[in-house]
Amino acid sequence: MKIKLFKQEIEGSSIRQIERSSGEVLKNCYQCGNCSGGCPVSYEMDLPPSQAIRFLQLGKVEEVKKANSMWLCVGCQQCFSRCPKSVSAANLFEALRQMSLRQGKDHREIRDLPVSFLEKAPQQAIVCGFRKLVS
Amino acid sequence: MKIPYYPGCTLNTVAKGFDVSARESARALGFEMEELGQWNCCGASFPLSPDNLMGLTAPAKVLASAARMGDAVTTLCSVCYNVLKRTNKALRDDGEKRSVVTGFIEEEYDGSTEVIHFLEVLRDRVGFDRVRESVKRPLGGIRAAAYYGCMLLRPAGEVGIDRHEGPTIMEDLLSVLGCEPVDFPNKIECCGAHLAMTRTDVVERLSGNVLESAVDCGAEVVVTSCPLCQYNLEKSQAKVAERRAGYRHVPVVYFTQLLGIALGQSDEMAGLGENRWDVRPLLEAKGV
Amino acid sequence: MDEKDVSRTAQDSKGGFEPRIMAFVCNWCTYAGADLAGTSRMEYKENVRIVKLPCTGRIDPLFIIKAFENGADGVLVSGCHPGDCHYTTGNYHARRRWIAFRSLMEFVGIDLRRLHFSWVSASEALKWVDLINNVTDEVRKLGPFAEYKGLKQGW
Amino acid sequence: MARIGVFICQCGNNIESTVDTKSVSEEMEKVPGVVFSCNYKFMCSSPGQEMLKEAIKKHKLDGVVVSACSPHMHEKTFRKACESAGLNPYRCEIANIREQCSWVHHDKTKKTGTVKSNDLTRMTIERLKRNRPLKKINIPVNKRALVIGGGIAGIQAALDIAEGGREVILVEKEPSIGGNMARLSETFPTMDCSQCILTPKMVEAELHERIKIYTYSEVEGLDGYIGNFTVRIRKKAKYVDEELCTGCGECIEKCPFKASSEFELGLNKRKVIYTPFPQAVPNIPVIDAPNCTMIQKGKCGVCAKVCGPKAIDFEQTDEIVEEKVGAVVVATGYELMPNERFGEYGYGRIKDVINGLQFERLASSSGPTGGEIRRPSDGKVPESVVFIQCVGSRDEAKGVSYCSKICCMYTAKHTMLYKHKVHEGQAYVFYMDIRAGGKRYEEFTRRAIEDEGAMYLRGRVSRVYERGGKVVVQGADTLSASQVEIEADMVVLATAIVSRTGADTLAQRLGIGYDRYRFYNEYHPKLRPVETVNAGIYLAGACVGPMDIPESVSMGSAAASKVLALFSADEMAREPIVAGVDKTRCNACWDCLVACPYSAIEKEEVKNRQGETVRWNARVNEGVCQGCGVCVAACRSKVIDLAGYTDEQVYAAISAF
């Protein structure tokens, strides 16, 4: 990939919104990779947590939005609990999801869910899932 | 002793055994779990964006309701525990948030109610020694792997019933009950949680890793504290069996079920029939 | 010469042949390493006798020939590791000298398998122990160095 | 016939448990020359030592062998005891029957240990028989020090030595002391202004009654040895009489010609008669002869006309002075690697590509822009600056393989200085690793990133080129696995710290070692970091390798304390384990001279009464010889020998085996 860096993007409004919404400061991350090392789903992510954060640091929000990472993050907080700089990738992914959901784009349609699931699955899974994936 | 108790929606439906075995055990140990007079679903996820106050309202209502009954509220489900505890902290520490949220739910609440997990009640209020004395049917050295998952432990400093990297509270209880606790590397790893809705492949892999790791360490039964963990672990066994020749399903039970049995409850009361893989043959084999 | 024979007999009385090994070591590294083996109470073959010198660079090749003439079955030279010499480059001089010296040794009829070079630092007690044990075993296999003693002339 | 006493120690049970000391003692009585032999429980105890002393007196012993622990333990103890009983201490030798016998051979029957102890003791006796009494060598010490290089390291060393009460000669090749630190704006990690902390020290050195400064001077040669060096110093012609000049600056003001300023690294011009910077010490100008039309063509002379005290002297020539000193501190510092080597970065071709020291000058309030960050090409304030780290460092192919150690820190500092001066500016830093090991250093670099917003990109820059008034930087960010392009206004290269041009020549003059990068070698990198193999010559500062100011100052002080320790006695006592030449038999082949690692061997000329040279021979300088014995083994004529380890002694020990 080739990217051009601009101050306007690095300090752009999307970045500021993500920081506000997540309560995280992107510059604090020093890219040690611990989050990606411990994240149980990073193996499936287009951009593992640390790399997603890296693109945000560079001001490249779209790269991260394009990736599946935020929809895979389960909020287990393993990343945060082991981050030496107390950065929570979970919070950042939440912020990105919110950004996306607030634009009214659902990640999961209820009617796509199998009936068997709705019958058997614990309520909490359904409630939680809807909160995370649906606007 | 009476303790206000928040069951949460799942324990009222698919995880009945979890609920009943706990209430009965409490009774056997000489205290009462007093269900909140009025409660709603906690939302099953703590809002990770600090600017999302909406997500705090549901748990705040639960807490306000609990405050009317006592100075503490106990829960069983790890997720409820996590959500209530974090919400409580947010309301206690952040005056601004508190006034917005309480204003919205039109109830007074200052964050002073303590949120404690049932395990903590047993350890800190009842005492494991008391539990030991009350055991009627020691569990015959059954090798039990305590699975904590995420929500009981993280984020450290906000929740955390025990050391967040090496908890032993559940093992300590299990050994009091006559089990032989099995330590295993994946005991604090995630089961896949709500991805059950979207990505069963991921859930099967994560939960499968938990199961395999426990079995490799010699577990005969896996013990949980969360209906979602329970569901994911049970559901994923088929996949593990598929990829691993000679794999034998392990029963997955709530810790309260084993507690109930040890305290002398009937199998029905402990809800053993609700589990997908029956733990009874194993107990019988151990002479329980 | 009487005393010498006493000790020789004592060793032989154990049964088989026990080689006599003379070690030329530098004061700073190998001698200290051998001391450490002692303070650590390690155990090794008793066949070695040490001659301490300031530096391996002090070792005159003739010392070695002299040792063989005097009844040594094996000779060991050990000093600081290259680059660690207490005298900065003394061991380097020694090394250069040995290269020329090897052919001389062969010329005068010394089996080079009886001559060992090593580097043992002040902290390598274990290496010293292994070295002595290995050299002893190897020289024992070669048997007594009787041929050479015949050549002895007075100094 | 020798009268030797032998003392076998039991060391409680440490030796006795595997060595029959009584039998060893009896065995030794039979050795010719031994007149007394005994065994005792604790030889090093007071009664043990008393026993030794009495035996020396009673049996008129002329030599003592103690068979006990390692000589590294108690050789000194027993030699002292002998000395107090009137015996030459070097007539006492130790046989190591503990560390190298009783402790490593666990045969409880005592057979093995006893036999070996017999051998070891006998070998030691034979060595001792052939040992001569030796006397400690005393060398007089000339208590003045020479410091070469007037950077912060040299200034610190000079001040500490002078404060310790000794005289110092400080030689600096530039017209002013101060070194590279004088160029810096503010200094990490505390960000204090470099001039503010350096200038007082420079002035203190200038005014110190025990410091004599030679500026514009270089060391031409050094003779002698520790305590007794003679140094030849070339004072280059300044064309200004230092005695007469008042430092008024009138000449500088009026000189009509300019040349590029070395101090400003080409960012500015200076007059042909100049001081390198306003706070120069001494504040005496020099004339840059190659650029002075008077000196070159005999035309001008304006400075001479305006100089009130008539200090200008066009006839001045270089002068050689000699000084006698007892110790030398070398503190000649570093340079930056010439960036021209890196064509891809455009240094020298693109005006707005500069190096770290040039950036320091731009940021310095006394610099060419008065402290405003303006780019060299058009004076514009750069909206974004790209800093490139590790230029030439960690680059085996085109540069040096080592890490320059301070550039990570000064680059972080530069981004802060830039941000403080250009609030809206964006700093980018390309780095491979951030190496900030030091007290408060990591925190400092994090501050640059977290508080000051420097954008750090992990990767190297591949090329830099101009496009429409911008400097385009193309590199990589390996963290996001992307190729990165930045349109910047200025580029700052953190180029490798390298040794001074000519560092090797100076080392050869001083007889000290240097590595493949011409940085000077410490005697031991950990345990003797400010000493060199040439006793009496010490090191300080960045001439040893890249280092920052705190380290340079520590080394300066450490070197000074070594010098002061040396100067604390009038004479220096040395172990007499030194080589000696039988001069009449030496055939002057110089094999020993080549072999000696310390250059302790000199050529000695022997003349007859008519003053004609009759022959040459080798001579060992006892002040320099360290007693390694390399020369002894090198001498094919067998005419050089090492006291305490003579050939005769070694052969005797071998024969007793």
Ligand SMILES: Cc1cc2nc3c(=O)[nH]c(=O)nc-3n(C[C@H](O)[C@H](O)[C@H](O)COP(=O)(O)OP(=O)(O)OC[C@H]3O[C@@H](n4cnc5c(N)ncnc54)[C@H](O)[C@@H]3O)c2cc1C
């Ligand atoms: C861009 C840059 C920024 C830096 N910023 C910082 C900082 O913020 N903080 C920090 O701690 N360090 C900083 N440093 C490092 C600092 O410059 C050095 O640590 C320090 O200057 C070393 O001092 P020195 O006395 O050893 O050498 P130098 O300063 O190089 O002094 C050596 C002196 O010896 C003289 N000399 C050389 N050869 C001879 C000779 N043959 N005869 C006589 N005299 C001779 C020279 O003219 C010079 O005056 C920085 C370095 C660079 C390149």
Ligand SMILES: Cc1cc2nc3c(=O)[nH]c(=O)nc-3n(C[C@H](O)[C@H](O)[C@H](O)COP(=O)(O)OP(=O)(O)OC[C@H]3O[C@@H](n4cnc5c(N)ncnc54)[C@H](O)[C@@H]3O)c2cc1C
């Ligand atoms: C794992 C490891 C590996 C290392 N490897 C290397 C290496 O390879 N190379 C290298 O150069 N460095 C290495 N080091 C660093 C090295 O250990 C230190 O630089 C060095 O030991 C520091 O020496 P010191 O004398 O300052 O402190 P210390 O070695 O800590 O000595 C301090 C002494 O003071 C005593 N003391 C403390 N308080 C008091 C008191 N109140 N009163 C009286 N006495 C007191 C202590 O008991 C101790 O004996 C390594 C360090 C570690 C941890």
Ligand code: SF4
């Ligand atoms: S663990 Fe923390 S500091 Fe490390 S890469 Fe992840 S977020 Fe950044």
Ligand code: SF4
């Ligand atoms: S919270 Fe999300 S990003 Fe963090 S470890 Fe869990 S799944 Fe990975």
Ligand code: SF4
């Ligand atoms: S002299 Fe050495 S061997 Fe003898 S008692 Fe003292 S320590 Fe032990």
Ligand code: SF4
């Ligand atoms: S004018 Fe004369 S006195 Fe004044 S600085 Fe120049 S040389 Fe010195």
Ligand code: SF4
């Ligand atoms: S003589 Fe030389 S130094 Fe003096 S004013 Fe003229 S050019 Fe300048």
Ligand code: SF4
């Ligand atoms: S100090 Fe930093 S910039 Fe300098 S060479 Fe080392 S790693 Fe590169």
Ligand code: SF4
């Ligand atoms: S003994 Fe070593 S230091 Fe002394 S003169 Fe000989 S070679 Fe040089």
Ligand code: SF4
């Ligand atoms: S090697 Fe021997 S003969 Fe040659 S110069 Fe040195 S002392 Fe003289």
